[in-house]
Amino acid sequence: MIRRKQDIKTIYITMLMVLAGISVCALKAQEPVRPIVQQVSFPNDTLRITEFGAKGDGQYINTEAINNAITTVNEKGGGVVLVPGGLWLTGPIEMKSNVNLHIQRDAVILFTDNFDAYELVESNWEGEPAWRNQNPISGKNLENIAITGTGVIDGNGGAWRMVKRDKMTDAQWKKLVASGGVVDEAGRIWYPSESALRGATTQNAGKGHAGQTAADFRDVKDFLRPNLLVFTSCKRILLEGVTIQNSPAWNIHPLMCEDLTVRNLNVRNPWYGQNGDGLDIESCKNVLVENSTFDVGDDAICIKSGRDKAGRDRGMPTENVIIRNNIVYHGHGGFVIGSEMSGGARNIWVEDCSLVGTDIGLRFKTTRGRGGVVENIFINNINMVGIPGEAILFDMYYGLKGQLPKAGEGGAALAEIPPVTAETPRFQNFVIRNIKVNGAEKGIFFRGLPEMSIKNILIEHAHIVAKKGVELIEASNIVVKDLTLKTANTNPLIHIDNSKNIVFTALKPIDNIDLLIQVSGAKTEKVVLTGTKAESVKKTSVFSNGASEKALIIK
Template sequence: MLLRKFAKEFLVPLGTTLSLLFATTSIVQAQQPSLPVIKKTSFRADTVNIKDFGAKGDGQFLNSEAINKAINAINQRGGGVVFVPAGLWLTGPIEMKSNVNLHVSREAILLFSKNFDDYKLVESNWEGQPAWRNQNPISGKNLENIAITGKGVIDGNGGVWRMVKRNKMTDSQWKKLVSSGGVVDEKAKIWYPSEGSMKGALENRGGTIKPGLTKEDFLDVKDFLRPNLLVFTACKRVLIEGVTIQNSAAWNLHPLMCEDVTLRDVLVRNPWYAQNGDGVDIESCKNVLVEDCTFDVGDDGICIKSGRDKAGRDRGMPTENVIIRRSVVYHAHGGFVIGSEMSGGARNIWVEDCSFIGTDIGLRFKTKRGRGGVVENIFINNINMVGIPGEAILFDMYYEAVDPIPLLGDEKKEVKVVKLPVTEETPQFRNFSIKNVHVSGADKGIFFRGLPEMHVKNITLENINIDAKNGIEIISASDINLKNIRVHTDNSSPFVQIADSENISFENLTPMNEVDLLFRVSGDESKNIRATGTELKGVKKKTEFVGGANAKALKM
């Protein structure tokens, strides 16, 4: 039913192309994407219990050896299920094998050790680049047909790894944290779990693999090199279903360069203050389904990535053919996010029937110069948002790695606008269709900010209803079509701001409150802006042209 609905909503008959018609005479065409078919996992009817390999569910005994023995045994028998029964199962790193389903029962908690010595430094990946990191609590590489299932809890014990900012805690929380051990920086703004962790942060030693460096060069900052909780690399046919994944030292779920991945009915949790505490980061993967999942985390909720800067471009593996549906994101820096590490590109992604409740930003598309990469053919439909502190819909090509909502004492830097040559390091956002979005409460409704040398291009927004403090702002964008947009704002002026943008179409724009100024157009590069069917009741002044903008740039 959903696939037929997608086909009717977004796709045109086979053998044709998808055409987006804007207010100008230009027609932008994109190759018709096909909805992906995700291959499923399948396991033999053979089950082993970790207790039969010496595991003890008392929360004291370290079960790493027993659990890994069980996984190896079922793998050598041709595959099947490794069963984790009721109990509190303390363990170190678990290494998955092909044809194994690790099933965590409802009554079980798989708790990872807080002893840093249980995790060795290994070649891994950090934010889109090869890096030495502490071994992931759950990992697998070059595997086929693997699963994590059940209704149990998998807890990464991330609190022992994470640094915490003072301005994200109450006074009593901060005092309790400091008294627990660890160290505080000289400005008393950040708590670190150890001297080595603080040293790694202050020296910005993220473990990046470079010629002439070995893992021994990072042993003095080992505590700083936090692991993601679950990382599957270059695996095929992956299923994660039913479990609760929580309390990661960094990202919770990280499928990397995988194919045919399904996440279903998964609850992902991290404290709201958890630095880098993303829900799921789908990086350079092909054929992915995320459905009926719930996220409440410290950083981005559902995020698409494909490598960072030169490393991502050299890898050259876009994230493509992804369906995300019927999922809820509570606290997160963004509900559905692409970037900023998207240097390998992203394409053919469908997002439908999702709700974002209290996420800092709703739909968040971020990148910056140096990344490169093309993000295209993104189809979004039926999104609900409530209580968004930042922007409901955001395209930003000036991303900096800071919290999207400034914390107490933080200052947001002004963007310095300068036009640079287009190179392989220039990122691109193009060919997005966003329909049927309903927002109750946001700081800003819609925000576009492209680069002077590379605009955000070919974006359609249709049937959008927003209640926000501020309305619509468009900077350095081209071929933007906004149809049936209804916005109620607290600030009456200006309702729409447009700067250095061209070929912008508004069809049936409706302010839901009195407006002092409807359109403010700035910049001498602004042109060919058209508004038809605009509701002018309650509008005191229709247009204003500043900063070199010509009055002919806008036709109503």
């Protein structure tokens, strides 16, 4: 029996994986069934906010009128609350079940910059319970809700956010300081008020204890910025068509929700906006994000599930998520998981997205103390252009200042390795295919923990143009198949440190390569290179910091 060429190739790669000790089952596990996200449905009944006294002149405060319209539609059994053309200044909007808030194309909902309109409430901040100012749009324990249309929701975030001096031109900084507010003693950060500055210098501002009330946080109220749109423990949600922009902190934050659809949104924040995330999906189940555009000041599309003990105690992973056909411009990360992922994340598909100018492309970040398991992540067909940092990054030292000590470098000794506990995070079982990158600082970077490597990752069919190539630190069971790599710095093209069971097959370096691979660390073993086009390679390998030449197998 003559096997097809593709069958023979698959068998050969499988043999190499076995040679390296890689679990074939782990890398070829069958994908979970994709979720079916339940959709919203509303009666046709429509009430206009003008029927409740709303005025779209940009001066009248419409808080009562908009909320009365929402309550009335809810009490009638559901329907549409229509926001017609105009500039609608308002305080916090509280959504109700079975209500579709529909914003027409020529309508702008602008939230007031009067902080007194926002009460201090028990809320959530970066994955932990905290006191914050009331969210401009919120809803809790609701079902069948929507915000639709083609108009604009503006959070007036410039009134809330601090701004760093190094993110402004001289003229912009001078104008900002002249507008009011205060600057810290170092002259580096502008704050909108003394209260905001006081909060910035207060440890764990907003983090409460049993028995505390809003009065305990009054002196730092201005610092406790809200997220623009927060739905908590809601079911069947639709966000479609509108522009959501200029948030005080995160733009959109669904928390512990189920059956969420995000479609055709335009999500915007100033690039310098502190904590200016686009979409943070936290401890949610059954989610679809499609055909949307993000241009924001922090991570763009981000998966979270709580921080440290609070996230582990909640025990609600974000799971069953489809993210497709989106475009991200500026953002600290294009598609991101972490760093608050203590409840875990699993069964997530990301496909057919373009990341244009994001600081990092695919960004997976965590640190000791988080705990949580991130697994079964399937990424396919991603375009990246002009990435200032890494195209693909796995980092388990998020927030680290300075360099990690390594054995044998200047006499430095490795720090004591802690035991594996519930506080140890895990990244495992990722399949990343069909990646095209034109311009990045580094193509691929993994940095795991000595006690918990980044493991069971397949990267297949990647074409990368970057300044630097590939660096894998504390990784195991990694297969990189069909990687075309063009770099400016070719010394080395690939660096493997304290990692094991690594296979590169059909590696295609472009242009002259000074050094193909550097192997370092006494723990490194079973690194396999096969089918590498090495005609332009001046030197194949070097070994350092206790690495054995037996650790590298070239076929």
